[in-house]
Amino acid sequence: MTDKELLAAYSTRLGDNALVLGQRMIELVAAGPELEEELANANFALDFIGQARLFYTYAGECEGEGRTEDDFAFLRREHEYRNLLLVEQPNGHFGDLVVRRFLFETFYVYLLDALTRCSDEGLSEIAARAVKEIRYHLRHSRQWLLRLGDGTVESHARVQESLDQLWQFTGEMFVPDELDDAMRAACNGPHLEIIEAEWRKDVSDAVAEATLLLPEDGWMASGGKQGRHSEHLGYLLAEMQFLQRSYPGASW
């Protein structure tokens, strides 16, 4: 793999995480429990989609075959998507959303932070822009985790269940594959072992503060990074890609 191919593949994967989570959140637009949370969700989704656009555009530049951000988003199939399984899971209830975002964003913020120090200027610039946004997101998701965990008997029980359910999707974040190794070797890319330690500390601190129990590591689902997805991604893409698949090249 040349450096350019490596960067294109790595940037696409970052874009996939951001786009799939952004799309999941957009499903909830106009369904918020109250106005503040409605706007928070829409604003955060917009950040993710904006980041996906930057990552895809950059992937297209590295690849050099003239693919645009739209080609990456709308014209790739399920197995070509390399996002984590966590971000493609159905939305569930409000507690599920909070826990998913908290688990993912705690990982993502460290990943982006490490990328600001990688030797590739294109990726480090996008990461520098995005990390500021995700720090702001995290303030929100962490606060809600505390509020729900240390809230009523009902909210505590339900958010604990969310945590227990989603825990199986966290292992995959820290298992390096060829692409992670190549990024580390060629571009001083993120060191997933270090990120895992940082993530564990932040997550266990927040979980304890929220009076919740940290789940034990059991069986971990994996495959998203290799394009083997849960059944949920296909439906998400089918809806998102419908227009471009049915009317190829349609534009505003």
Added chain:
Amino acid sequence: MVGKGFDREQVIAWLSEVADPEIPVLSITDLGIVRDVDCSVGVTVSLTPTYSGCPATEVIEASVVAALQERGVEDVTIRRVLSPPWTTDWISPEGREKLRVYGIAPPERRARPIACPRCASEETELVSEFGSTACKAAWKCLECLEPFEYFKCL
């Protein structure tokens, strides 16, 4: 009009008339998103997006091209620069004042209460961290009771 060199200061003056589509009292130069103007071949304007997902980015780029073409600059190139990332510190002092007059409290780095843009009272409270656009929060003045928007610090 290839071959005709444009005056950089003139081009910047033209750009200072291009309004931000979301907050039209602010020009793109007030906002601090014009990072460079290069007049060596045609005109290249370097712009930095405020937020990654800001929907105004494309509108602003199109407005810059239109504004310069109207003034006879045919060869306009827009360069999108991400680094260093935009911060609200780049909003000019005039921009901050324009925001206040428009009814939006300008971003505040110091740890102090947000002053009401209408009556200047510091007796204010946060209503919602999230406002009508990604860059604003909703506040309320406890003195004059007017709701107002606050441009979040980034």
